[in-house]
Amino acid sequence: MTYRIGSAQGFYGxxxxxxxxxxxxxxVDVVCxxxxxxxxxxxxxxxxxxxxxRGYTFDLRVIAQKILPEAxxxxxxxxxxxxxxxxxxxxxxxxxxxxxxxxxxxxxAAVTGDDVLARLPELQAAGETLAHLETxxxxxxxxxxxxxxxxxxxxxxxxxxxxxAGADLVITGRVADPCLYLAPLVAHFGWxxxxxxRLAAGIxxxxxxxxxxxxxxxxxxxxxxxxxxxxxxxxxYPIAHVEADGSFVxxxxxxxxxxxxxxxxxxxxxxxxxxxAHYVTPDVVADFTTLRLEADSDDRVRVxxxxxxxxxxxxxxxxxxxxxxxxxxxxxxGWPEAxxxxxxxxxxxxxxxxKQPGIERVAYSYLGINSLYGSVAPLPDDxxxxxVRVVFTxxxxxxxxxxxxxxxxxxxxxxxxxxxxxxxVGAEPRYIIGLWPTLIDRAHITPQIDYLxxxx
Amino acid sequence: xxxxxxxxxxxxxxxxxxxxxxxxIARTSQAYQELKAKLTAERVKAHLGDLVQGEVVRYELDNxxxxxxxxxxxxxxxxxxxxxxxxxxxxxxxxxxxxxxxx
Numbered sequence: 001m002t003y004r005i006g007s008a009q010g011f012y013g014x015x016x017x018x019x020x021x022x023x024x025x026x027x028v029d030v031v032c033x034x035x036x037x038x039x040x041x042x043x044x045x046x047x048x049x050x051x052x053x054r055g056y057t058f059d060l061r062v063i064a065q066k067i068l069p070e071a072x073x074x075x076x077x078x079x080x081x082x083x084x085x086x087x088x089x090x091x092x093x094x095x096x097x098x099x100x101x102x103x104x105x106x107x108x109a110a111v112t113g114d115d116v117l118a119r120l121p122e123l124q125a126a127g128e129t130l131a132h133l134e135t136x137x138x139x140x141x142x143x144x145x146x147x148x149x150x151x152x153x154x155x156x157x158x159x160x161x162x163x164x165a166g167a168d169l170v171i172t173g174r175v176a177d178p179c180l181y182l183a184p185l186v187a188h189f190g191w192x193x194x195x196x197x198r199l200a201a202g203i204x205x206x207x208x209x210x211x212x213x214x215x216x217x218x219x220x221x222x223x224x225x226x227x228x229x230x231x232x233x234x235x236x237y238p239i240a241h242v243e244a245d246g247s248f249v250x251x252x253x254x255x256x257x258x259x260x261x262x263x264x265x266x267x268x269x270x271x272x273x274x275x276x277a278h279y280v281t282p283d284v285v286a287d288f289t290t291l292r293l294e295a296d297s298d299d300r301v302r303v304x305x306x307x308x309x310x311x312x313x314x315x316x317x318x319x320x321x322x323x324x325x326x327x328x329x330x331x332x333x334g335w336p337e338a339x340x341x342x343x344x345x346x347x348x349x350x351x352x353x354x355k356q357p358g359i360e361r362v363a364y365s366y367l368g369i370n371s372l373y374g375s376v377a378p379l380p381d382d383x384x385x386x387x388v389r390v391v392f393t394x395x396x397x398x399x400x401x402x403x404x405x406x407x408x409x410x411x412x413x414x415x416x417x418x419x420x421x422x423x424x425v426g427a428e429p430r431y432i433i434g435l436w437p438t439l440i441d442r443a444h445i446t447p448q449i450d451y452l453x454x455x456x
Numbered sequence: 457x458x459x460x461x462x463x464x465x466x467x468x469x470x471x472x473x474x475x476x477x478x479x480x481i482a483r484t485s486q487a488y489q490e491l492k493a494k495l496t497a498e499r500v501k502a503h504l505g506d507l508v509q510g511e512v513v514r515y516e517l518d519n520x521x522x523x524x525x526x527x528x529x530x531x532x533x534x535x536x537x538x539x540x541x542x543x544x545x546x547x548x549x550x551x552x553x554x555x556x557x558x559x
Contacts, residue, residue, distance in 0.1 A: 038473070039536050134474060134528070214468075221466045221549070222481070263466070263481070266520050270479035272470030274526045276515050289517055323537060363532075363539040371540070372547040375505030376554060391539040433536040437473050 003188045005181055006239045006253070007209035008067075009033035009080070012040045012057045014212060018237040019067045021253050023076055028239055030184040031071065033080035034177050034210045035059060041149045041174065042320040042433040044084040055086030056093070060171070064097040072103050072168050079159060079180055083171040085149070087112055088450060090171050095452045106454040109162035111172040113447035116317065116440075117150040123444055130317065133437040139319070148433065150319040152440060155282030155311075157193075158447035159183035167451070176281045176316075181206025181240075189244050193283070200286035200308025201246030203279065207286075208250050208268050208303070212237045215260065215268040216252045222263035231257035247304040249296055260299040278309075282316075282442075285309040314439040321436060324360065324393050325429040327400040329407065330367070330421040331388045338386045341415035342366075348414055349390060352406045358399035362392045397429040462553035464491060469548040474537075476508075476530035476545045478552050481522040488521035500525050503555050507548065525552070 006028035008019035012035045022028045035057045048055030060082045071078050083090040091110035098106045116123065120139075124130065130139035151174035160183050162170045172180070182202035185191065191198045208215050215238050217227040236256025242248040250265055252258045269288060273279060276288040287307045294302040333341045346364065353359045365371040367387040369379065394400050404425065464487040467479045480495065482488035501512040510528030517524065531545050532538035542548075 038471075042536070219468070221468065266481045266522060267466070267468045267479070269520065270470075270477065270481070270517075270522060270524050271468055272472055273477055273479075273524060274472070274475070274515075276517055276524055289519055291519060293520060320536075326539065361539060365541065367541065372542050373551045373554070374507045376503065376507065376551045389541060393539070435473055435534055435536055 002241045002243060003185065004029045004239055004241050005184060005205070005209065006031040006237065007034070007181070007212050008237050009035055009059065009082070010210060010212035010214065011035065011037055012043070012059065012082070014059070016059050016062050017066060018212070018253070020070065021236065021256060022239060023067070023070050023074060025254065027254060028076060029188075030077050030079065032180045032184070032209070033059070033063065033078065033082055034180055035080060035082035036084065036174060038318060038435055039433060041085055041151055045148045045320070048085050053086075053089045056084045056090035057082035060090050060094065061097070064094040068094070068098060068169060069101055069103060072106055077163055077168055077170070077184065079170045079183060081172045081175050081180055083110060083173050085115060085173060087171045087173050091450070091452050094169060094171070095454060099454045103454050105456045106169070107167050108452045109165070109167035109170045110450045110452065111154070111158045111162065111170065111175070111447055112450070113158075113445060114151045114154050114172075114174040116152055117147060120147065120150055123440065126444065128440055128444070130438045130440070133439065139436065139438065144321050144323060144434070146322040148320045148322055150317060152445050153282055153316045153318070154445070154447055155179050156183035156186055157283075158449055160187045162449050163187040165451070177210045178203045178206030179281060179283055181209055182283060185242055194310070196284050196308035196310060197306065198246040199284040201248065201303075201306040202242075203281050203284060203286045203308070204269075204288065204291065204303060204306045205240050205242060205248050207279070208265060209238050209240055211268060211271060214271065215250060215264050216258035217264055220264055220267055222267060223259055223261065226259060228257065246306060247302065249300050249302050251300045258299075260301055262293055262295050262301060265293055265301045265303070280312055282311065284311050313442065315442045315445060317438050317440045319436040319438070321434045323432045323434040324395045325397050325400055325431050326391055326393045327404060327429050328389060328391045328424055328427070329404065330424045331390070332419050332421070333386045333388060333415060334417050335382070335384045338383050341418060342386055342388060344415040345388060345418060348410055349407060352403060353392060356399065356403045356406065358394045358396065359403060360393045360395070362390065365389050393432060400429045459557050460553065461495070461555040461557050464557060465553065467549040467553060469545050471531055471535055471544050474529055474531050474534040476527045476548050478525045478527065478549050479522055480525065480552065481520070485521060491523060492516060495523060497525065500552060504530075504551060507551060
């Protein structure tokens with residue numbers, strides 16, 4: 001029997017109400033919400049430090065108020081990693097909201113165990129070097145120990161357990177994105193944890209769904225002339241129809257704009273993928289090179305032939321570190337002699353950056369000329385306008401503010417006809433979070449599930 | 457008009473830490489054979505210049521007639537550290553598809 005998964009969130013801030021037409025139209029059996037990019041947890045840590053009852057995504061309030069009542073009435077489970085750094089607090093917030101709405105008998109599961117920030121010393125003492133995946137440097141040998149987050153990517157198992165225990169809403173923190181979508185398939189079909197081909201098929205299905213609009217015509221270069229620009233904010237979010245053998249069809253919410261074609265599926269299939277024969281997740285290593293795509297009919301693409309290999313022994317851990325602050329200024333420079341004026345301006349700025357102790361990195365680019373394409377972009381000979389963006393960093397905010405004040409003293413002594421964007425002069429420094437991706441033995445990680453209920 | 461890689465293919469960029477991948481998806485089977493033969497990792501690395509500090513590795517997907525280029529050190533330290541205005545590197549696929557293709 002076909003099982004239907006809807007995907008209504010691909011990042012913190014996505015339009016989660018796209019779940020409503022799926023649910024009200026009777027088009028789905030479960031809906032998943034993926035809210036956590038690599039950076040999101042560091043953003044949520046700021047909220048949690050300010051208030052220990054925060055640290056989850058605010059989209060969850062919208063899910064609780066607008067979507068949960070409709071889903072609960074129809075016994076459609078919802079799954080989200082929007083619990084961020086605080087799934088228990090998120091679950092408590094949802095429980096209170098649901099109780100006020102009279103959703104008696106509602107069962108919420110909060111999954112934890114991914115957050116290892118407080119456990120890092122213990123893990124290092126147990127022999128984990130937490131070496132950086134790209135540079136090989138050991139965490140203990142790094143000079144910067146200002147860690148703000150450290151979360152392990154969990155697999156689908158705790159979500160499967162919660163669904164089988166009858167949870168109507170499963171709230172997690174960090175879970176590998178496609179595993180959010182694999183979980184309801186394992187719970188529904190009863191696939192074994194060593195059924196590598198089917199698990200891999202579920203991962204590919206999740207990978208295609210997890211970026212919502214990106215598989216239905218959003219962000220699509222291939223379909224840039226096929227999608228009506230005015231339809232983009234209203235795209236029907238994706239739904240997969242999955243069979244017990246792991247084959248599935250990707251489609252979209254019926255009656256809404258968007259397209260699902262071989263092109264949109266190929267674009268999303270390779271999004272954020274490295275070796276396509278070894279797409280590593282906590283539950284299986286999926287091989288994208290054996291699958292076949294078939295355009296079934298309008299806006300239906302069938303995926304078959306996915307294969308998988310045994311899961312890895314280690315889990316991925318991503319830590320976030322505070323690495324200082326940055327400021328940006330934008331200057332406009334016009335013809336004539338625009339390049340000569342740029343030379344004057346850069347000489348002036350460089351002098352201030354050298355005189356100001358604590359300035360670390362400085363980067364210049366010309367908006368509209370080479371800010372996106374760097375050395376790929378040819379520089380024009382005698383441009384009518386050049387917009388110079390300069391970004392500079394320091395460990396503390398005061399150094400950056402002092403540098404801006406110094407730069408502004410040259411207002412009447414700089415290049416002819418130069419101006420500065422006032423909003424950039426008045427802006428506050430932005431903090432820089434550096435990521436530390438590493439691996440950890442899965443034996444150290446035990447997910448926990450807590451259940452909250454609205455009494456009947 | 458200059459013929460460009462974009463005439464033969466489309467693609468999308470994705471970021472993970474300081475690593476970007478750029479898919480190059482052929483518009484036709486004939487284009488795929490041409491790209492597979494001539495669009496080497498070395499050529500992509502040379503074209504992208506200072507955008508990519510590390511190596512470029514190419515993967516082939518005959519099943520969907522696409523190539524996947526994994527570019528190390530391509531995001532100025534990663535989305536959260538980058539000083540680029542496009543800190544996620546969303547435009548990198550465009551940078552590659554801009555390659556002149558006068559074969």
